[in-house]
Amino acid sequence: MPKKNVIKKSALAPTALIAGGAGFIGSHLCEALLSRGARVIVLDNFNTGKDIHINHLLQNPNFALYNVDINSGLPPEIESVDYIFHMAGLEEYLFSKELVNLTALLTNAVGTKNLLDLAQRSNAKFLLASSIDVYEGRMSQLELEEYFGSNKIDENKYMLTEAKRYAEALVWEYYKKNDTDLRIVRLPEIYGPRMDLSSSGSLGTFMRDLIEHRNITVTGEGSNKEYYLYISDAVSGILKALFNENSKGTIYSLVWHQPTSVLQLAYLVKNVADREVEIIFKNDEGQSSYKPAPKIPDLFNLTQLGWDPRVELKEGLVKSLEYFGYKSNVHSFKPAELIENKAGVESVVTSTIAPAEELFSLQDVKSMSPIVQAPSAVTQPPQPVTASPAPVSTVPTFGNNAEIANFKTAQPKIKKSRPSVFAAFPFLNKFRSVAFLSFLGVFISALLIFLVLPIAQTYFYVRASSTALNSLATSVGQLDSEGVRVNARASYKNLVKAKNSFENLKWVFVVTNKKDQFESTDKLISSLAHFSKSGYTLAEAIKPFENLWEVVRPDTTTELDPTSFENVKTQVEVSKNSFQLAVADFKNVNTAVLPAMVQEKAVEYSKTLEIVSKGLDMAVPVLSSFPNILGADQSKKYMILFQNSNEIRPTGGFIGSYGLLTFEKGKIKDLVIDDIYNPDGQIDLKGISVAPSEQIKTFLNEDKLHIRNANWDPDFPTSANTISDLYYRVTGEKLDGIIAVDLYFVQNILRATGPIFLTAYNEEINAENLYERAEYHSEFNYVNGSDSKRSFLTVLGGKLMEKIFSLSREQLPQLLAEMGYALNDRHLLITFSNDPINELLKVNNWDGGLVNTTSDYLYVVNANLGGTKANYFVKNNLNYQVVSVTRDGLLRGVLTLNYDHTGTDSAWPGGPYKDYVRVYTQNGAKLTGAKIKVNEGEAKDIFKDIVVSTDGNYITFGTSFTLNPTEKLALTLEFDLPAEFTISKENKEYALYWQKQSGTQIDEYRFSFDVPFGHTVNNITEGLTVAENVITSSGVLNTDQKFYVKLQ
Template sequence: MPKKNVIKKSAMVPTALIAGGAGFIGSHLCEALLSRGARVIVLDNFNTGKEIHINHLLQNPNFALYNVDINTGLPPEIESVDYIFHLAGLEEYLYSKESVNLNSLLTNALGTKNLLDLAQRSQAKFLLVSSIDVYEGRMSQLELEEYFGSTKIDENKYMLTEAKRYAEALVWEYYKKNDTDLRIVRLPEIFGPRMDLSASGSLGMFLKDLIEHRDITVYGEGSNKEYYLYITDAISGILKTLFGDKSKGNIYSLVWNVPTTVLQLAYVVKSVADREVNIVFKNNTSKDNYRPNPKIPDSFNLRQLGWEPRMDIKDGIVKSLEYFGYKPNAHSFKPAELIEKKTSITQELPKEETGEIFTLQDVKEPEKEIAVPVLHEISEPAPPAGPSEPVQSIQSAPVTAENPYGNLQSFHTGQPEIAVKQKQKIKLLNFGKLFSVKVLSIFGVLFSAMLIFFALPGVQTYFYTRASMNSMSALATSAGQLDSAGVRSNARSSYQNLVKAKNSFANLKWFFLVSGKQSQFESMDKLYSSLAYFSKSGYQMAETIEPFENLWEVVRPDTAEELDPASFESVKSNVDQAKNTFQLALADFKQVNIQDLPVQVREKAVEYQKVLDITSKGLDMAAPVLSSFPNILGADESKKYMILFQNSNEIRPTGGFIGSYGLLTFEKGKIKDLLIDDIYNPDGQIELRNINVAPPEQIKEFLNEERLYIRNANWDPDFPVSANTISDLYFKVTGESLDGVIAVDLYFVQNILKATGPIFLTAYNEEINAENLYERAEFHSEFNYENGSDSKRSFLTVLGSKLLEKIFSLSREQLPQLFTEMGYALNDRHLLITLANDPLNALLEEQHWNGGVVDTTSDYLYVVNANVGGTKANYYVKNKMNYHVKSLTRDGLLRGVLVLEYVHTGTDDAWPGGPYENYVRVLTQEGSKLTGATLKVNDGEEKDVLNEIRVSTLSKYNVFGTSFTLNPTEKITLTIEYDLPAAFTLTKEQKEYALYWQKQSGTHHDEYEFSFDVPFGFEISTTTEGLVREDGTLKSIGSLNEDKKFYAKLQ
């Protein structure tokens, strides 16, 4: 929903209203005004405006958005504003001449009048954005049927020309009769980031050809001419016009001196292509493609405005292509062997503009009316405001990459600086009358002693500690950014400051001994020692970062960087040194009693303990990663990995239905090839080649398929087993072996988008995010989809390339967040990795990152759901699991009661929702015995389904499986009871209980509740963190976002 912050007019900050502010041009204007502290109100009905253009502005407190049609009136909350920019209906006029409607025509009539009336009431400055096409016109002298021309294009174009002329006439009428503060800007075709390639004439068509790897097509001779203007030049001109001192009543045409022909434009686009591109000429057989050359607009008054375009058309095209993910002269994902040497190009920054565009008039204290900030030259400084109303200051902004709009002023407030001089009087004291020299000397000695033995060491300890903590924080940032030099520098600084802090603290030992707090001193001393060793190990680990430091550049196929396998081997000795030093840090910290530490230090010590645990695991992983990484990247031979895109809205055992897949090939450390395709293409080959692999019985029964396809081959919840099945099927189809299989789900994409931001696909003119990813993929493939069509492959290729490109273009500052999100995805089972014949598999299994069924001797629970109905109903289904362990007999035998609750929040059977047909399997420890099962729909009677439960085995575990159909608005409760293995029976000798609860991949925020009833005669001794004691029962409640481990020791 649009954000509706009501912004009242303020004398301190100017308020600007932009009609059509969600459009291509309007959104850039919003950014320019907000970046300088102005308040901005946007009115848009989103006929041509897009939410993606302004979503990033919604959190700005100075921004308000109203989804309204200005033809029917303005929001009553808006009583008055300072400035009005009328861009509504502009982009329909400039870019969508094929889809003109009555609403766009009324916008130039009723909408314009409503805005003019607001300007009149508010005494606001008003600017109408029009088009240079108003110089042209055509009308029939004989009949209404062809009043504006014989073709649809001509009819729309010239009809809109008259509409814009009418809007200009209204503005002229208000100016003439009411002396309203008005001006008009006429624009040519605007291009740049966010432009709509499908509706931007020849330029949009050429850019789209380039992005989609087609030759550039020119219709006719290419002699038609057009004026083009880059978006930042357009915004600069608009702002200068509104805020100019002498712009009232004037019209400005923002154009270059000379128009560009279609053929010239085609060759400019060709010159920035990343490959060999041909210009193909086709006969212009349609009258709709005819457009007369534009008339030369009047531009004599641009000098008086002080505006001229800064961005030439070629540079603007380059920047536009870069925004759309296309790298001019450096195609991001072509094979490495096709890369040519490139000469470095130095781009000269535009010259800094001199002179101010606008300033604010003095702001005085309002009496009865609110003072409106008029933009004129400052004649004399404004009087300083009180503390509650700081005076507004203006700052000039030079032209930079961050500020492309030029020397615009900033609206912001600041406190006045008041210099105060105080006269000091020196009063001479008669020390002879007050103190004796001897007493004063003794006091001085005592004070100096206190300073030397207590105050000074304390102050030094504090400041050295603060300095070391700052360095350690910077060290963590540098490590996340793969900055070995930064790690080395910050680790050295942290170590040196900690040693100094430890030495200063040692000077306070006497105080702790005197006060009887020796244990507190020893704990603090060991903490300083542990931190120092930790910093030293960080310094030693800096060398191990170096092989990964430039890895981002190495793997990219468009760079000349090469992988050096020897660099990974050479730093292994540093890992051993770092591990040895780290062990000293661990040993010292074990001697720290956290309860002896000052209260304000305890929390930090607990955090440090967690960091030690994480670092310990990281150091254990360092050696195998360094050994395997060159091999994984194909240092010696080419490596091919399959990426499975699993749709978790249609849950399957390993995360979701496999609708698409990718093939990623590495050779000599670089990406050699990336192919993303629809899963039905290789599956079609299975049928064509009559490859018969028997499917699991449930696939055959519920999906009516007699053979196994790749899309259903992830039926085994043990991902390495499913991955092996998929690899075998792929080999049967292609004869190619895979070196690994990687699976991701929607939540993984969502995690990555937190680091990269949303992806906008130019070819499809829409934003792709985690929520709409698979729905849009299905839309582009299934709508009029035919076997053999490239539609889905094209969509996913563009999407995959764009996602990889965004990842590889991340700055060093963004890498920590990317690595953090990937770490979450691995721990939460949204990213699964299994490799073929690589030693790193042992590490992946140990960390539970391979998606395998966990091997444990404790009680075990793994609930695996599988949607076998072909719908995306899991988007609407909420799951809740309750596992209760109790002992009902004197012999201490434990019984598990598992209650699974499914609630369908959907309201109808419409696709992609509809009924949820589920086959659920419950994996329990070997030796478990099923004793009962019931199923209840809504609040009805429980049905005994014990005989419907299928008992089987998977890996070493027992499996209880059954199926049901959950309709929209319904709730189903499935209860399964079973006796735990006899080995878990609680006796005088066996007093421990442990549970490993494994999370299913592809699930997120499923609610869980675990409870353990302490048997009669036993008491709780120790438990794991997170278990709460309630009247003889241990409980844990939360979301099952990762595997859970529980332990209780009784006595």
């Protein structure tokens, strides 16, 4: 069959490759994926696959078919895909022995390896379809060809099982050694439309008998058991296994909890017949009777998968028969006793028709979960060959089969007497009076009613509420308003019941003198109830954001409704009221008297209250500004700056690339990623002249300002205005906002999106190798103008934006979480032009601006002006010591900046680190000393070289130095703090705000405060420690630090 279409991998449309896609299961999988918008490539050699299964898909532009044998290699046109389903070789045993020996074994060996190699190259998620028969096996005393039986079908089937075991072992090795993103799904007998009646175990045989108007023949006693699964349940399970975020390295067995006996199947088929059908039992003497009882597959991880079979056996049977044109008599079947002359049999077959489960999302999910391997024969060593069981020469009776036997005998019942407890313990006889036993009964009943029952009820309701609250958090992250509403209501109802039950235990706490514990626990439950109620009303406020991801994506037709944001503001205020009650109740909780386990949960809850409080305060401004930001009324254009942190600059890094993101009526109208040297080249061509800072002019020898150097001001809104002005001079276009990101932001986002393959560089970029590859691909010799080569960050930025906007709603919680961390850690800076939301950004320190504070302030700003990416090699350590040097309590700051260049040579992109450093502190500080020391040499006094200037409310001390590879440098600045910070009788408090620089993440810091003579510590913030009258804190400066000291 010729190739009908070729599909290229695209970040906006997931591409799935299905080996064996023309088969029974594979064709259904194709339809499911295509219906969800995926692109599908099928590889099939049509040994078992059929044209008729997929002919109706050939006209679909998202479908491509290759008639190939995967054992001979994959088509060269297929360079990379997103997902791989290995469905090939599942039905090979239906054909000749030779076919099994050659094709099936190779398909599960060479073919599997070819597909795994493709998954490795393209970073695709891989799924191997295997069989639950890998649990089975027997050792044969016959020659190897009859290893699993004497008839051809059994022999071929179990030979394929050996092949599947090998395939699983091969997949397992790829996971262990290459960390390939893979999982295994073991399937039972699958039945449904398009099934081959020669397969699917006894069910297929019975269905053929029914369709061809024959009586149903059962070989032997019919006690053998088999697992069956309807095709839609199989497809649903396969998709969930591939797209579940925690499925990497996991084995799933998709089966019902119990198998079905052959006899049950026979009566089930008989009862849907449209005519009278007899069940005939056929003696199996002379044939191989070896049918091992099916081992129960491991089902422990199906709950984590979120999968349950929906289609009962009867419903699936009726649908399957309808596909073959057979009209079933669905009204004749009722659970009843099945009685035959051969034996007394009682078998009940029930049926509950359930709708087929909606398919799982197709979008990729990055998982860091450890491997969970279900036990199987894959990792077991070969067992020694033993003799097979002796064949059964006669038809056994049903007496030994517990499930289907129901004999009644005339044997008399034997009564077994047990010794009385009073006989065993004679001293208890005095308590046998009716009065005592009555009292004992009343006492036990009272104990149950007034103690045990309330404890059990409280525990049950609290546990149920905890489960609902966890689900509530998930629903909020996924912007699922209905999920929020349902879980919040469930939590609230359970908490109200828990509170009522717990109040019945008050007498216990009073008697045990633990009234404080009761009141605190009662207030905690009450607070949680109000919190849940707040979540219920907040569900309405989530609605405008519920489909926002679908609205903004350029590949959808969903439109933005601006009024939806305005209408829910009232719900936010109502939610705030309930939330304030929750906060008020929690303030009355004394966590110290709570049990240890509850204390931990209470601390977590306290932090949750702080986060939610912050979120509710932001809700109304966000609801007001969001439609405007998304261009509801007029088009909005935003510039995204990609800053390379390996060449540190004041706002995060050197600007090597930028993007232009345009919104119109709530949707992305355009997204362009380009090198910064293209607009900068236009600045030179058009003669646009804006004076740069003295440092840019001196160290970079540039007499005019370019966009790449325009982020010189550490206050990002100020730098953003400068960049916006330059861009307007170049293009005549006004920007509505500027967003800056650094390499750490990209690294965090890659954790949410998963790796990205850059075709231009022929390599995969992930969160672990981003920094190293960015350093490796750093380019020095740029050519100004539109013909310069696109830089690494330009290509990466474009692919990253594509990947972000292709994420599913299920992946949003992780993406939003990473963006939240980036805002707090100053790896994502945002400022808008004339939008009220700027105030919100400023209050939360998300605009990248200088923080306004009246306390002591410290902000160290480094700028690499040497044209190298040396910051990849330079390690920073900052030490700030505050001491009192005079009797009047005047405080002095001693700041030591340690730089360690770990590079070994001057080769590009490393080399010397030419740094201009500025230290921001409160206006009024006075510099008293400055020294610099290289390695173990003598300290050099550079007091006269320090540039002192003011920037807004702050004073800055600036200087420059060059640090060569392998060198270490220490820069020490001493300055007296402003007089208002002097420790005196009137002022016994000290506070510090230490702002971190954007683009940094692993700088180490140490803060110390020497308690002035005659004072002791009264109170300090969490994280500070006191030893010998010195207060200290140390760690990694990955976010702003705030310290407070109160003396006495």
